[in-house]
Amino acid sequence: MTPETWYVAAIVFLGTLVRSTFGFGDALVAMPLLTLLVVDIEVATPIVAVASAVVAICVSIQDWRVIKLSSAWRLAAASCASIPLGVYLLVTMPDTIIKGMLAAVVISFAGYRLLGPRFPLASLMKFTNDRWAFGFGFTAGLLGGAYNAQGPPIVIYGVMRRWSPAEFRATLQGFFVPTTIVLLFCHWYKGLWTREVGIDVLVSLPFVLLAIPIGKLFHRRLAKGKFERYVDLLLLAIGIALLVNVIKEAGAA
Numbered sequence: 001m002t003p004e005t006w007y008v009a010a011i012v013f014l015g016t017l018v019r020s021t022f023g024f025g026d027a028l029v030a031m032p033l034l035t036l037l038v039v040d041i042e043v044a045t046p047i048v049a050v051a052s053a054v055v056a057i058c059v060s061i062q063d064w065r066v067i068k069l070s071s072a073w074r075l076a077a078a079s080c081a082s083i084p085l086g087v088y089l090l091v092t093m094p095d096t097i098i099k100g101m102l103a104a105v106v107i108s109f110a111g112y113r114l115l116g117p118r119f120p121l122a123s124l125m126k127f128t129n130d131r132w133a134f135g136f137g138f139t140a141g142l143l144g145g146a147y148n149a150q151g152p153p154i155v156i157y158g159v160m161r162r163w164s165p166a167e168f169r170a171t172l173q174g175f176f177v178p179t180t181i182v183l184l185f186c187h188w189y190k191g192l193w194t195r196e197v198g199i200d201v202l203v204s205l206p207f208v209l210l211a212i213p214i215g216k217l218f219h220r221r222l223a224k225g226k227f228e229r230y231v232d233l234l235l236l237a238i239g240i241a242l243l244v245n246v247i248k249e250a251g252a253a
Contacts, residue, residue, distance in 0.1 A: 001203060008034060008200045012051050013207035019055050020215020021222075022231060023169035024151035026052055028238040031148055032245050041147075043197055045090065046187040048148045049180055050201045051208045056176035058212050063170035068163060071130050072174040075154055078137030079144065079179045086145020087186040098146045100246045106152050106239030110232045127160045137175075144183055150176065152238075155231065165227040169219060 015030030027048050034044040060067065089098060136157040144150030154175055158168050187193060222230060 001199065004039070005200055005203050008039065008047065009204040009207050012047065012204040013211050015048065016051055016055055016208045016211035017215050017218075018234075019052070020059065020212045021218040022234060023059075023172040023219075024155050025234055025238065026055065026151075027148035028151060028242070032241055035245075039196075039200075042090070042192055043194070043200075045148050046184070046192045046197050047200050047204065049183050049187060051204060052148070052176060053180040053184060054205065054208050055212055056173045056180055058209075059170065059173040059216075060177050062216075063166070063173070066164075066166045066170045067174035068161075068167055068171040069174070071133055071157075071161065072171050074130050074133035075137035075140065075157065075175045076178045078134040079141035079150060079175070080182045082138045082141030083145040083179065083182050084186055086142040086147075087183070087190055089142070089146040091190055093146070096246050096249045098143070099242050102143055102147065102149055102152065103239050103242035103246060106235050107243065110236035110239060114229075114232050114236065126162060127157070130161075133157065141179065144179060145186060148183075150179060150183075152235065155235065159231065165219070165222065168227070168231075 011030050011033045014033075015026035018029050019026035030048050030051075031041070031044055034048070035041050039047075136153045140150040140153040143153065151172070154172055158171065163171060
């Protein structure tokens with residue numbers, strides 16, 4: 001094994017820790033760090049997807065009682081339908097375009113949420129039913145297939161549905177279980193599973209299993225009233241990091 005393999009494992013551990021704490025963010029933390037320094041996006045994507053599947057299954061088993069099933073199945077069904085199209089974009093479209101679009105959406109939403117109390121429209125940013133779940137799920141599938149970034153549209157949806165922190169974390173994982181399985185199948189079908197990917201996954205799995213209980217402990221210690229603000233700040237930081245990455249790649253091209 002090379003030093004790069006251990007670097008991949010360390011980044012996957014960091015991403016999983018964020019995911020287990022907040023319910024999302026693993027891909028948006030791990031993917032930029034992996035693709036910036038070590039591996040191609042076609043290698044990083046299946047590695048992070050496996051880690052995501054392990055977290056989703058473990059958390060769903062532990063917290064299945066608080067999953068908002070009416071939301072989760074609608075989001076997952078629409079996402080599974082669009083994942084193949086996202087994977088097609090991954091292998092045919094410049095990833096800078098995908099990441100640029102994602103960064104714009106994430107920064108706009110998180111910025112508005114953080115400044116929301118200053119604007120009268122902030123109180124309208126609320127869904128009272130699951131009518132919009134299919135649209136958010138479809139968008140998540142596109143981003144998941146292309147960049148392993150299913151999280152932001154689902155996080156935005158959960159915030160606007162006013163899920164509690166426990167419901168937020170558990171429902172996201174209930175959504176991620178079926179969609180990540182579909183995503184892994186699409187990666188295999190498109191030939192993204194290679195020997196390099198297999199080695200990195202095997203080395204990273206123990207770190208994933210270690211990060212899950214640590215993240216759950218961090219989640220329990222979060223101040224309940226500030227949870228949404230922490231989520232918004234994390235989204236904003238991730239969006240800015242993605243935008244900086246896109247600008248660097250565009251300048252190097």
